[in-house]
Structures are given as C-alpha cells and as structure tokens.
Amino acid sequence: MLARFSKCFSKDQDGVVLVETILVLPILTLLTFGILEFGNMMWQREQLQVGVRDAARYMSRCRDFHPQDCRQAAINVALFGRPGGAGSTRVPGWTAAGITITPTVLPTNPGPNDKVTVTGRTTYQGSPVFSAVLGSAVEIGHWTQMRYLGW
Secondary structure: OHHHHHHHHHOOOOOHHHHHHHHHHHHHHHHHHHHHHHHHHHHHHHHHHHHHHHHHHHHHHOOOOOHHHHHHHHHHHHHHOOOOOOOOOOOOOOOHHHEEEEOOOOOOOOOOOOEEEEEEEEEOOOOHHHHHHHOOOOEEEEEEEEEOOOO
C-alpha cells in the first residue's frame, strides 16, 4: 500500500518549486542576515578606529595652557568628529566613558619619547536578533599612539 502511494507521487512534479523554496529560503535568509550584521559590525569598528586616531592626532598636536581643554576637545573629536562636540556620535552608544587618553598632563617641552595614547571601547549596538542569537555583548575597541609634538 505504501509503495503504491509513493509511486503516484514519484512522477508528479506539482509543487516541487514550492518545496525547494521552503528548504532553501531559511538558509538564504540567515546567510543574508549574517552578511549584513557582519558588515554593520565592521563599519562601527572602522568608525571607532577613525575616532581614536583623530583624537590621538588632535591631542598629539595640542599645546594649550589648560590641558583639560585639549583633553575634552580630543574626546569630542573622537566621539563627534569635531572639537565642539555637537551632533550624533560616530558609533551608536559610544560615550566619553569609553575613551582613555594618557598622559593626563601634557609636557611643556615635548621630547622625542613623549607619546600620547588614546584607547576607545564600546559595546557593539547590533540588531536584537544578533544579541539573542549570540547571548552576550560584543565589545569593540581600538588604541593608537602618536608622538607628542604640540603646536
């Protein structure tokens, strides 16, 4: 009985495209979602790298009588792309708490071994599906070091 039942379906091709689509569509959807999420993560990491590099460049050339002004301006350059610090951040969720600048006091007469190090860290702001699948937060970060020159 089962052989006769399967025999009638073995030559019938109605619905084959639907079955193939049902089998392939979830795989293609996951693959597409993964590519988009990975691209977004790399974009946020690149923006963080550019911000940290720009802040280090600003801080390495800054010579001000008030080091806190240089420091705050460098943080604003990292976060917003300009010393004034208004607008949206380069990376969603990145705050000043995620930026470390050393040394805290700039030398008055810079020497060849005086360096400025800027470190930036933030938690990746991905889609809710990514967070649910991964189960934990992904931290992205970058650091750079430049020789202190002053202006």
